[in-house]
Amino acid sequence: MSLTPISGRFLLSNQNELRHKITTATLREHKLRHEPITCLTAYDYSAARLVDEAGIEMILVGDSLAQAVLGYENTLSVTVDEMLHHVKAVRRGVKSGLLIADMPYGSYQIDPQAALANATRFVKEGGAEVVKIEGGEKRADLIRRIIDAEIPVAGHIGLTPQSVNVMGGYKVQGKNLSGIEQLMRDAVALDRAGVACLFLEGIPREVAAMITAEVATPTIGIGAGPECDGQVLVFHDILNLTFAPPAKFVRRYADAAELIAHAVQAFRADVKSHQYPADEESYHLPRETKAGLDTVLARKHAMRR
Ligand code: KIV
Numbered sequence: 422m423s424l425t426p427i428s429g430r431f432l433l434s435n436q437n438e439l440r441h442k443i444t445t446a447t448l449r450e451h452k453l454r455h456e457p458i459t460c461l462t463a464y465d466y467s468a469a470r471l472v473d474e475a476g477i478e479m480i481l482v483g484d485s486l487a488q489a490v491l492g493y494e495n496t497l498s499v500t501v502d503e504m505l506h507h508v509k510a511v512r513r514g515v516k517s518g519l520l521i522a523d524m525p526y527g528s529y530q531i532d533p534q535a536a537l538a539n540a541t542r543f544v545k546e547g548g549a550e551v552v553k554i555e556g557g558e559k560r561a562d563l564i565r566r567i568i569d570a571e572i573p574v575a576g577h578i579g580l581t582p583q584s585v586n587v588m589g590g591y592k593v594q595g596k597n598l599s600g601i602e603q604l605m606r607d608a609v610a611l612d613r614a615g616v617a618c619l620f621l622e623g624i625p626r627e628v629a630a631m632i633t634a635e636v637a638t639p640t641i642g643i644g645a646g647p648e649c650d651g652q653v654l655v656f657h658d659i660l661n662l663t664f665a666p667p668a669k670f671v672r673r674y675a676d677a678a679e680l681i682a683h684a685v686q687a688f689r690a691d692v693k694s695h696q697y698p699a700d701e702e703s704y705h706l707p708r709e710t711k712a713g714l715d716t717v718l719a720r721k722h723a724m725r726r
Pocket residue numbers: 462481482483484485486523620622643653655
């Protein structure tokens with residue numbers, strides 16, 4: 422049997438740059454070297470290619486696709502099958518980055534055996550390399566079981582959107598001493614359980630800094646300040662494709678909504694004014710066929726007279 426090294430090199434098409442395959446080990450190396458880790462969500466093939474080829478280390482098929490792509494009100498409705506459909510598309514676009522799939526609400530809370538079966542589907546059918554689970558110390562045993570089945574797990578604590586009804590809205594967590602204590606217990610429990618990384622969402626900068634210093638696993642922040650080992654944002658947020666005012670932590674890097682609306686309106690105007698398609702944008706008959714056709718049409722025309 423021959424072995425293919427997992428850290429093989431890839432030639433990226435748009436930058437002519439050689440890059441290594443990112444693994445869970447790479448994330449730990451980044452933490453030890455204090456080298457910031459980048460993560461973006463992607464939900465389809467084209468976004469996955471753009472994000473991967475830009476050199477983003479982690480690509481998350483987040484359950485935020487429920488709102489960003491499927492138009493649901495929150496993340497609670499999205500199913501394993503819907504998530505898998507998108508994970509497969511992203512898999513086809515990612516070569517170098519580490520592919521993480523979010524386990525949706527209901528896929529791991531009810532029964533550990535079902536959770537294991539669902540996590541396995543994300544790896545086997547979707548091609549994910551890591552699965553992400555929301556929740557702190559109460560998830561530690563389940564996370565151990567999934568890791569025992571050879572599936573790396575990313576933890577996610579703080580403002581966990583799947584708990585929106587329990588939290589009473591999307592609220593920053595860990596703002597008082599008991600909240601901070603709970604977050605520290607959560608972080609340490611998941612670190613001990615062996616998570617590949619820990620997403621920290623919607624928590625004060627000071628608390629995220631304490632967690633990051635305390636745990637061995639890399640922390641990836643979203644609305645958790647600059648001391649985290651890495652940062653994640655939602656693809657649609659950074660491009661203004663969300664149809665809603667951005668959260669405080671979102672930085673918009675481009676206005677794709679304006680770009681797309683402009684292009685769509687221009688297409689409509691061109692069709693309505695007979696400007697599109699032009700002759701150069703049309704297919705033409707070969708010269709001999711055209712000559713033959715003209716002869717046939719001329720004969721028909723003459724016979725009708
Ligand atoms: O679903 C998602 O996009 C996420 C990130 C916000 C961390 O979980």
